[in-house]
Amino acid sequence: MKNIATLTMNPTIDVSYDVGKVRHTHKMRTDNEHYAPGGGGINVARVFVRLGGNARSYYLSGGATGPALDGLVDLHQLVRTRIEIKGPTRIAADILEHDTSKEYRFTPAGPHVSEAEWTHALEVLAEADCDIMVMSGSLPPGVPTDFYARVTRLLRPKGIEIVLDTSGAALAAGIEQGELLLVKPSHGELAQYSGRSLDSHDAIGKAAMAIVEAGKARLVAVTMGHEGALLAHAEGTTFLPALKIEAASAVGAGDSFVAAMVHALCRGDDDLTAFRIGVAAGSAAVLRAGTDLARPADIERMLGMAEPA
Template structure:
């Protein structure tokens, strides 16, 4: 089994509550309060370790909230390398309204990160000891948009396989750098990357195959929410429809997808099997409200519902 490291440049303390009804001005009493370490790479590591793998988390942490994030990561028994910053770690809130079943999500932009701080991060990453590096999540203010491309230039020549899950300019520059094992955009992120609307599977598949055909990534997995997912690889594309489940949350589906697909690849499963497991994990993550992410028993159960690839 290959080992992974994950990079989270803009981590969060994820807090979730339930409330009867969301009303402006009024004080609303909540219940079912939960706190969890969050952000793309940390979420990926949480699920990857649940599945039996080994993962190290590289992440930024600072301010009065930084120690709280560190403690939450320790509670999840994740191996960690903390890059200290001055700005406070952000806190994201997920609110479930019982009256309507609707979910409300509030996510700050994150702290400003200085050049010295993100430079220190690159110095630590240069010493990373892993088989696969998963670069996941947004970049906080102050970090250059080509940061993930810089990490790839640093690690890919050492034979470390690179996985990218981000959006906007960070996605564009990361793909332009290439040397990626896997890139996982959502349908919206892929459309933004291409600069055009992608109205059907043919257009989605063509856009994903362009990335593969130019040698930028070996695999492109496009997640499409309730419309399923599409995988592009040498030889063509494969589409899997979404599973018919009652979704209670949207939190962590993409991260769970990445974690499970990368875990399957790391244990030697073929690309299409890994893709099917990724879809099952993404579906498992949304079964319950809050920030718990995918659980192995749910992934195993839902995998039996995934169509053969």
């Protein structure tokens, strides 16, 4: 089994509450209060470790909220490398309204990171010792959009494979740098990268295959929400329809997908099997409200339902 490391440049303290009804102005009493360490890479590490793998979490942490994030990471028994910054770690809120079963999510942009701080982060990452680096989540203000591309240039000469899950300009720069094992855009993120509307599975498949054929990534997994997911690789494209489940939350589905797919690849599963496991994990993550992410038993249950269309 290969070991991974994850990078979270814009982590969160994820807090979730339940409330009877959301009303403006009024004080709303909540219950089921829960705190968890969050942000793309940290979420990936949480699920990867649950599945029996080894993962080191690299992340930025600072301000008065930084120690709280560090403590939550420790509670989840994650091996960590904290990269200190001055700005406070952001806090994201997930609110479940019982009356409607609707979910409300509030996510700040994150702290400003100085050039000295992100340059130091590159120096720390240059010493990473792992088989695969999973770079996941947004970049905070102040960090250049080609940051993930810079990390790729540092680590690929060491033989470390790269997985990328981000959006916008950071995604574009990362893909253009190339040499990726796996990139996981959403349908909308792939359309933005491609610069055109992708209004059919065929169009999505062609856009994903263009990345593979250009040698930018060996695997491109496109998540499509309630429609399903598509994998592009050297042998072509495979579409998996969304599983017929009742979603209670949208938190962590993509991160769970990445964690489970990478875990399967690390243990030697073939690309299509790993893709099916990723789809199962993404579905497992939304079964329960809040920020708990996918659980192995739920992934196994969902796996029996994840078959190609």
